[in-house]
Amino acid sequence: MxxxxxxxxxxxxxxxxxxxxxxxxxxxxxxxxxxxxVFIFHNMYFLILIVIFWIVLSVAMANT
Known part of the structure; x- marks a missing residue:
């Protein structure tokens, strides 16, 4: 450590x-x-979270 x-x-x-x-x-x-x-709740709306999170991280990394 x-x-x-x-x-x-x-x-x-x-x-x-x-x-x-x-x-x-x-x-x-x-x-x-x-x-x-997505798999536990069989809810495809959680896929939107993944895409939104990926976009936010990409923009944040591009601006830093």
Missing amino acids: SSIRDKIQNSKLLTDGVYSLVRHPIYAVFLHICAVL
Whole structure:
């Protein structure tokens, strides 16, 4: 754990662990939760959430 803390304090990019697969794990989890809700509730409206969330993230990343 101290290695992660050292990288953060030295402003180094984390590229191991979960960060080797996904840059923002919490966003990936939210997208997976929305996809699971589609199957659990058999409600296709949750697909709209996925698309809206993806668009919002894309715009936010483009503007930062």
